[in-house]
Amino acid sequence: MSEHNEGPFKHYLTMVSSQMKGLRALLAKERQSNASVVSSVAMEARIEIDLKARESDENNLELPPVLKNISKIVQASAELLLLNGARISMPSPPSSRLNRPTLSGYNSLAMTLEDPKTKSSRECLPLDRNVLVALFGGVSRVNSALKAFKSKSVKVADACEIGSTSIDSDAPGGSDSISCAICWSEFGVVSHRKHLCRASRKFVCxxxxxxxxxxxxxxHRISDGQYLLAIADTMKAAEKTKAERAERMLEHRRSATQARKALGLESKTRELFNGATDETTETHLKDRFANAMSGLGQAKNAVIERGAKLENLAEKSEALEQASLDFANMAKELNRSQNSWW
Known part of the structure; x- marks a missing residue:
């Protein structure tokens, strides 16, 4: 970076650093007084107001063109990640996964974090309460991207390979019945149940x-990452099928043209109709292609609507299953209390 832009860039970094220090001080102050004065809801509201105020101050600040471009790139990158399932509210994962031995020759995550040479702050992993949200484009832009991914409905992905049994492995990232293979959170009996990703065949939350x-x-239920991979593979398969179909149609036309030339019909037809046959054929093909694309669009809309209904039904089924489990637990407790009374 040139000396001309180095001064404004340092000023911008100093400004961001002071904002983060101010926010941390505010969080520490609120935590100390939260037990006796301020509730957790009020604390979150004040933090959000502080973030919006800082975001407004940053928008009013006239930045050099270089920093404006950097800010645009950061915001566009963050939006792209959020639109494809990135999460900013994940709690910090544990330093080691439950019931997972460390492979020989490798340092565990806990040992790495204890190393003084390793500089990492696991408390900064949740970004939804961090000043970085302002750098990502603000709260409204971040929430809009998160809602866009959440609203994506069921997709048809015949190219996805589905399995019904889990794969148990001692390697890092392998399936485990105690904790999630992605976020390492511990499974619970009622609230935090485990699910089997039918694509990776690993247990996830x-x-x-x-x-x-x-x-x-x-x-089939799959993890968010496998969902994106399945959609990408399906799109590639559709493009490949479309290209192969176009190649077959072109080859068929070439064969027909060669046959007409061999019979001496091509020149006579052109002389008779003055090229009208080729124009009619091209127009006919365009009409057929337009009709086919219209039919595909209608079929796609019908599948998306059916997927949304299936997703809604699945959520209601899970809620009913949860209610039945709670009722069964209450019945067991009532029966146990009656037996202990007598």
């Missing part, structure tokens, strides 16, 4: 597996 795909007419 509800927050890491919010999406579903339809393969061969059957709906």
């Amino acid at each position: 509800r927050e890491c597996s919010t999406k579903r795909v339809v393969v061969n007419g059957t709906e």
